[in-house]
Amino acid sequence: MAKTTTLPTGHGQVQVYFTTNAPDIELPEEKRQLRVPTDVRRYGLSQILNSESMLDTSAPIPFDFLINGTFLRTTIDEYLVANGLSSETTLNLQYVRSLIPPLYEASFEHDDWVSSVDILSASSRAGKWAGQKVSPGQERILSASYDGLLRVWNKSGQTIATSASSSAGGHTSSIKSAKFISGTQIASSSLDRTVRLWKYTESEDGFSGELKPTLELYGHKGSIDSIDVHGPSNHIVTASADGSIGHWTSSKSSAPAAPSALLGPTSKRRKLTTSTSTPQRGPLSMISCHTAPATAAIFNPLDLTVAYSAAQDHTIRTIDLTTSTVVDTRTTSHPLLCLEALTGISTQLVAAGTSARHITLVDPRISVSSTQVMTLRGHTNKIVSLSSDPESNFGLVSGSHDGTCRVWDLRSSRQGTKDEGGGLVGEAVYVVERDGQKGATKRPVGGEGIKVFGVAWDKDVGIVSAGEDKMVQVNTGRGVTKSESS
Amino acid sequence: NIDPASLLPKLPRPEELKPFPTVCSTLFRGHEGRVRSLEIDPSGVWLASGGDDGTVRVWELLTGRQIWSAKISHDEAVNVVKWRPGKDAVILSAAAGEDIYLLVPPVVDPETDIVSRDLLDQGFGYATNSTQALTANGARKEPVAKWTRPGSRLEDEGVLLKITVRTTVKVISWHRRGDFFSTVSPTAQRSAVAIHTLSKHLTQIPFRRLPGIPQTVQFHPSRPLFFVATQRTIRSYDLQKQELVKIIQPGARWISSFDIHPGGDNLIVGSYDRRLLWHDLDLSTRPYKTLRFHHKAIRAVKYHKGGFPLFADASDDGSLQIFHGKVVSDLMENATIVPVKVLKGHKVKSALGVMDIDWHPREPWCVSAGADGTCRLWM
Numbered sequence A: 001m002a003k004t005t006t007l008p009t010g011h012g013q014v015q016v017y018f019t020t021n022a023p024d025i026e027l028p029e030e031k032r033q034l035r036v037p038t039d040v041r042r043y044g045l046s047q048i049l050n051s052e053s054m055l056d057t058s059a060p061i062p063f064d065f066l067i068n069g070t071f072l073r074t075t076i077d078e079y080l081v082a083n084g085l086s087s088e089t090t091l092n093l094q095y096v097r098s099l100i101p102p103l104y105e106a107s108f109e110h111d112d113w114v115s116s117v118d119i120l121s122a123s124s125r126a127g128k129w130a131g132q133k134v135s136p137g138q139e140r141i142l143s144a145s146y147d148g149l150l151r152v153w154n155k156s157g158q159t160i161a162t163s164a165s166s167s168a169g170g171h172t173s174s175i176k177s178a179k180f181i182s183g184t185q186i187a188s189s190s191l192d193r194t195v196r197l198w199k200y201t202e203s204e205d206g207f208s209g210e211l212k213p214t215l216e217l218y219g220h221k222g223s224i225d226s227i228d229v230h231g232p233s234n235h236i237v238t239a240s241a242d243g244s245i246g247h248w249t250s251s252k253s254s255a256p257a258a259p260s261a262l263l264g265p266t267s268k269r270r271k272l273t274t275s276t277s278t279p280q281r282g283p284l285s286m287i288s289c290h291t292a293p294a295t296a297a298i299f300n301p302l303d304l305t306v307a308y309s310a311a312q313d314h315t316i317r318t319i320d321l322t323t324s325t326v327v328d329t330r331t332t333s334h335p336l337l338c339l340e341a342l343t344g345i346s347t348q349l350v351a352a353g354t355s356a357r358h359i360t361l362v363d364p365r366i367s368v369s370s371t372q373v374m375t376l377r378g379h380t381n382k383i384v385s386l387s388s389d390p391e392s393n394f395g396l397v398s399g400s401h402d403g404t405c406r407v408w409d410l411r412s413s414r415q416g417t418k419d420e421g422g423g424l425v426g427e428a429v430y431v432v433e434r435d436g437q438k439g440a441t442k443r444p445v446g447g448e449g450i451k452v453f454g455v456a457w458d459k460d461v462g463i464v465s466a467g468e469d470k471m472v473q474v475n476t477g478r479g480v481t482k483s484e485s486s
Numbered sequence B: 001n002i003d004p005a006s007l008l009p010k011l012p013r014p015e016e017l018k019p020f021p022t023v024c025s026t027l028f029r030g031h032e033g034r035v036r037s038l039e040i041d042p043s044g045v046w047l048a049s050g051g052d053d054g055t056v057r058v059w060e061l062l063t064g065r066q067i068w069s070a071k072i073s074h075d076e077a078v079n080v081v082k083w084r085p086g087k088d089a090v091i092l093s094a095a096a097g098e099d100i101y102l103l104v105p106p107v108v109d110p111e112t113d114i115v116s117r118d119l120l121d122q123g124f125g126y127a128t129n130s131t132q133a134l135t136a137n138g139a140r141k142e143p144v145a146k147w148t149r150p151g152s153r154l155e156d157e158g159v160l161l162k163i164t165v166r167t168t169v170k171v172i173s174w175h176r177r178g179d180f181f182s183t184v185s186p187t188a189q190r191s192a193v194a195i196h197t198l199s200k201h202l203t204q205i206p207f208r209r210l211p212g213i214p215q216t217v218q219f220h221p222s223r224p225l226f227f228v229a230t231q232r233t234i235r236s237y238d239l240q241k242q243e244l245v246k247i248i249q250p251g252a253r254w255i256s257s258f259d260i261h262p263g264g265d266n267l268i269v270g271s272y273d274r275r276l277l278w279h280d281l282d283l284s285t286r287p288y289k290t291l292r293f294h295h296k297a298i299r300a301v302k303y304h305k306g307g308f309p310l311f312a313d314a315s316d317d318g319s320l321q322i323f324h325g326k327v328v329s330d331l332m333e334n335a336t337i338v339p340v341k342v343l344k345g346h347k348v349k350s351a352l353g354v355m356d357i358d359w360h361p362r363e364p365w366c367v368s369a370g371a372d373g374t375c376r377l378w379m
């Protein structure tokens, strides 16, 4: 304890008790209790822990500290005051290795805006559904572009395959969303109001490949801005600007016939250019449940007979897909633009990005009456994409029209101000800028030229984001919100 | 010893009047030269704009992505773009020079596309000479308007109908049911104000004589009344009885624009002499409130029509100003008007700033068209 007595006097001290979940950095029982100055912050505490008399680390390990599940972001004194605690209390400080910033790795250039990205890796959802395990280094990145084309990339930024053009059965307008169903199948949705399924094949050497249209799905009357897939059951859900949620199967033989009124081109000009032999089918069901454009539809990862949808009508709806009925509606205060399930957390949560520049966390279980759990603040423009940390129950990345991706750790929170409507407010732990913005002192008005449209987080590949800069950008994703071995 | 300030009504602070737009959320760049006019479609998904480059453009509202564009004039500015009301069809109207175009942009599904095209085509069944009349000596008068197909180049792009009048059209205003629309050609003298019937391809001139140069017009949101603004007054007419109902006198020297509150009993007026005026039509023909916040001309004023007590004006000083203006149902009480936000960003070009504004049909978002060639979405 000599360490603490040599620290500057004139400040209060408080008794702390250090705990950790990581066995390799656990303190011996007799060193866990300590008196520390109350004006110390994370950095000071980290120094104390690393010191000779404590862990005696050969190279300093940066630590973060959790009190009651929330990161300490102030001095201890400020924490005590904010929480109405006396300095007589013993504070339980849980220490974890500091988070690692999501460092820039690479950018892949496109001809046009990139709306959506997905990843195929051994650990990704589609990778697990795939028959064969994706070997390390063979991961693939799927990008969907406003030029109407899908592209599959390897990690070195080489295009392995580009989808067929509109004259060869491809989309006739911008693609808004795309997902791997497996290592050989892809689904995409477009401003052209169709969902298309693609067979993806690669040459032996893995340096070239082909994306062939296999099925066109008709049923929506507006742009289809979001698609989610479930490989094992061949099911697909979509959200459209027409306010409805589509439920589809990728199986040609079990899909109903396409609604003839929605088939075919809308103008003479297009009639001449699209003559394809791709089979056309309709939805299993079309659920018109939103009163404004629907922006997201996802399967409940724990129960594939249930989907969640989000819309500009401010609601998150829970849909029973077996009966095609809405079983629950949660109304928020703002138009919702994207949705992600956070199943890792003890209570099941969904996160929705809003046009009002924040993310709202909602518990959609029917038994729960209080809806809003937490609000994540910091973006300066609409939030249009979300992806959860594949390695942590508390991590989340968001993509915004402000030109940034932000990484959130739900343990990093504070009490909201009156202006924010109170409640728990989370702040980003990292801000990922577009690489093209490097050195820029100000972001452009309205996110012009740098808007992020899509982001995906994969354990093997990292944080992959795409946007108006026509780039897919890869940042490291490991240890960003889950410290190694904690 | 009463402090006179204590007798003034206490205005709520802007923070208490949220939500209202505060920041530029999307920028729409593509027009060459001024953007003259813009409007969000009834579904709230698309933004239409028209400008000095003679093009009409349709953008994805949230992303700023241009989806479609058509050059409808090679030498004239597109002065106005307006969506036909209603969600049964998707029809955009635009005017450049003496030509009014009706078009179906390729953003709709095949079913809606057919419905929309049918609405434009059905009038071809009516006698084409119905807009013609005989003069006293039996000679055929030149028709006040010609309804034609604009030619295959434009038709291939979705521009399906052209109405040609005698002089430049500055204003288009639709009746809520979507069959009538009125246009204003300020320099056309007797035929300055025209009312067009889409289902019959018919153009009528409702006024024999106008008491000044018409600036803009609007149909009442619920009653069969029609409002015509000249430089100094706004007259309301009963369309069924064909008679003058009221003369509204804002006291402005040159009216640029006005808008009727969705409730139908209040009206805002903007003027080139920098004034914004609020009229309570039950109360008086004189303005209930005069607001002078801009140091340059006001070009456009607009109420929110989707349930928020908001209105906005646009000025040549490059800013738009957002106001909270709640109309109360109590007849004895007047609307409380609070300026809540000045939105800046448009650059002033050749002494012109913000040319037009519109509100989103559901959300407290507005859009503005600038002389700087950009449109902006504010949230």
Ligand SMILES: [Mg+2]
Pocket (backbone or CB within 6 Å): B280, B282, B328, B330, B331, B332, B333, B334, B335
């Ligand atoms: Mg009144």
